[in-house]
Amino acid sequence: MKERDTPARRPTTIREVAEAAGVSPTTVSLVANRKEDARISAETRRRVREAIERLGYRPNALAKTLVSGSSRFIGLIADAIATTPFAGQIIHGAQDEAWKHGYALLIANTEGNEQLERDAISMMLEHKVRGILYSTWFHRASEIPESLWEADFVLVNCFAEVAGVRAVVPDEVQGGRAATELLARQGHTRIAFINATTPAPAKDGRLAGYRAALDDAGLAFDPTFTLEAYPDQEGGYGAVSELLDTGATAVYCYNDRMAAGLYDGLREHGVSVPGDLSVVGFDNQEVIAAHVRPPLSTVALPHYDLGAVAVRRLLGLDDSEDGVIKVSCPAVERESVGPPASAGPALHRRP
Amino acid sequence: MKERDTPARRPTTIREVAEAAGVSPTTVSLVANRKEDARISAETRRRVREAIERLGYRPNALAKTLVSGSSRFIGLIADAIATTPFAGQIIHGAQDEAWKHGYALLIANTEGNEQLERDAISMMLEHKVRGILYSTWFHRASEIPESLWEADFVLVNCFAEVAGVRAVVPDEVQGGRAATELLARQGHTRIAFINATTPAPAKDGRLAGYRAALDDAGLAFDPTFTLEAYPDQEGGYGAVSELLDTGATAVYCYNDRMAAGLYDGLREHGVSVPGDLSVVGFDNQEVIAAHVRPPLSTVALPHYDLGAVAVRRLLGLDDSEDGVIKVSCPAVERESVGPPASAGPALHRRP
DNA sequence: CTGAAAGCGCTAACAC
DNA sequence: GTGTTAGCGCTTTCAG
Secondary structure, three states: OOOOOOOOOOOOOHHHHHHHHOOOHHHHHHHHOOOOOOOOOHHHHHHHHHHHHHHOOOOOHHHHHHHHOOOOEEEEEEOOOOOOOHHHHHHHHHHHHHHHOOOEEEEEEOOOOHHHHHHHHHHHHHOOOOEEEEEEEEEEEOOOOHHHHHOOEEEEEEEOOOOOOOEEEEOHHHHHHHHHHHHHOOOOOOEEEEEEOOOOHHHHHHHHHHHHHHHHOOOOOOHHHEEEEOOOHHHHHHOHHHHHHHOOOEEEEOOHHHHHHHHHHHHHOOOOOOOOOEEEOOEOOHHHHOOOOOOOEEEEOOHHHHHHHHHHHHOOOOOOOOOEEEEOOOEEOOOOOOOOOOOOHHHHOOO | OOOOOOOOOOOOOHHHHHHHHOOOHHHHHHHHOOOOOOOOOHHHHHHHHHHHHHHOOOOOHHHHHHHHOOOOEEEEEEOOOOOOOHHHHHHHHHHHHHHHOOOEEEEEEOOOOHHHHHHHHHHHHHOOOOEEEEEEEEEEEOOOOHHHHHOOEEEEEEEOOOOOOOEEEEOHHHHHHHHHHHHHOOOOOOEEEEEEOOOOHHHHHHHHHHHHHHHHOOOOOOHHHEEEEOOOHHHHHHOHHHHHHHOOOEEEEOOHHHHHHHHHHHHHOOOOOOOOOEEEOOEOOHHHHOOOOOOOEEEEOOHHHHHHHHHHHHOOOOOOOOOEEEEOOOEEOOOOOOOOOOOOHHHHOOO
16 A cells, blocks of 8 residues: 655656656656557556656646646536535536546636626636636526636526527426426326416426427416416415415426425315325425425426536537527426326315 | 637737737736736836737736646535535635635535546646545545545545544534524423434434533433434424424424424424424525425534635644534524423324 | 657746 | 746657
8 A cells, every 4th residue: 555645745747757767758758648659668668657656646737738738627607506406416517528528627606796706707717728617506598797708608507698609508498398298197187387476587488388288288278277476485385275276186386495385385275295186396406306295296407417518518529509508307207296186176175 | 898709719828918018028927917016117017918908818827836836726525516505515615715815626526436536636636736625415434535645635524533634524512502502592391302313423413412402401311302213304204203202392303304304294293383392403404494384493504614614724724733623503593493382282183 | 669859838036 | 127048847849
């Protein structure tokens, strides 16, 4: 086992290895980088390898990029790494894809602060990043900070008002459709949708998907089945009475948090899920969806893929034209959906 | 407004600026770095500034570190950036503190994969990071990957079995004490604790804190008040009957998820919170604690501070000796705690 | 098969 | 006040 040496004050350089092995720096470079086309004798190779090992040589990546001209960094700016679990998935996807191509992630969390954002972009520009991924925690239109134009960039989970800017976002319409299909497929015909009150691409998209799925299933869109509530637990809880009044046998909620609040209200009204009412959410927010009672069927936001696809676009790996790419949102089936009850849930309401 | 030029294939260099301004690179360096002690005429300064602006010059941070010898990176390795919201807070705290001192964060998510972990460490070492923060998503003892010893490092949210290794972890005992005090302070004397079944520093620490707080309040520790359950919603839900059988008027749960599950079970038994039973959790997992009904009083895990304090230790800013530093967990009061009911909750149980 | 030399972008000494 | 030189650690011609 190698000795646990305190980190060297100054790391070993290629020249030191060269001296130790009795060869030139060039030779060390050649073997360290596994250039197989280089004609190095087996014996020299061995000596160099041994010296590298013994001295604990780590090539200086910064010096490399200096000579090669191109750095191996990709910057990732997020507006809310700390306050939501979503950014983590974007980072994860971006990192996996970046590493695959030899890039490291330089990340910056701005919590929406514009000054921090400018600083982050400067920092990345000065590190000569290959490009910048600019991401937001919820899907929305976004301003593009002036200095971002100095870099090659792609928007993640947000999009620009100006045309031609590369962006990768979730396909809300397809997602809304998938959510609704989960219900329609079970034979439900009275499917309610509790939309958000807050304007967002998700609001319009998820509604459009709902209508499309209804259409696909040969069901007429009935506006009385579409409610609105603030997209969190409190909103869902507050929408229960109104929902039950519609006589729906199934409901698709704008997001999982809303569904969780709905669960609470439903329980108070003695309505069981999925026995009396089938419920689906949206977002697949693990800590909620997988652990409420019963576990919630939902549609996943493809954050991991958003990050991965964005890196591919940045690197020019997918020869796609400019503009927005929509990534599909897969359904995640758990236990909150069943066939319609013979009688509507209204019968079970407490006096 | 500056023109939106496509990112230059090759960024502007100091030499180009020097030529454009009709001065030497040294002069440009001097004004770009705002060396005020350098004697540069106002006129030259202006010319250089103008050239920098016009060419969109960004100093190459990588070249700088090459000459200065010390890089401006701090590496942060996390085992679960994607699957929990916690890593985000650590990153946030680490970044804020790092930036304050001119460092950028190089992050890597390993999802517990040892190969990825080794790769991450190699990558950071090759980028000559100032040091590495090695973090875990839940507080635990951790193996130290062999190559980590090549760097200056501090453990975050985990600790080593070997002595003398710098680590920063939450103070579980103080946290457990704070949680219990929330209840004792209201006059509760029969305070139950639902601990985790899973061994962890948190399990022992939170129990110790509970006992200490009982002691402080002059309450005897009664083992029948300490239950155990798996630390998630299902566990909390399943512990309800047993809990009610103890006749406790207040309960402190190992974590928020458990408390959320407990809420569900309590509701089914017709036990109201905090009317019949006061509840406190642990972790302050926002999406749960702040949005259940009623909002849950809990104790916050200081992830932000863990990250910030770790950076300070790495940089040697706090002249603390080696070893583990415990960061305190502040209580977060919401609405799940009230005074004891005159009659115990058992009276309210359904037949 | 291997080495010497030049140069990536920048800063630090030291001239002038 | 400002320029020249050297060199950070590395790779890349190009010789030999």
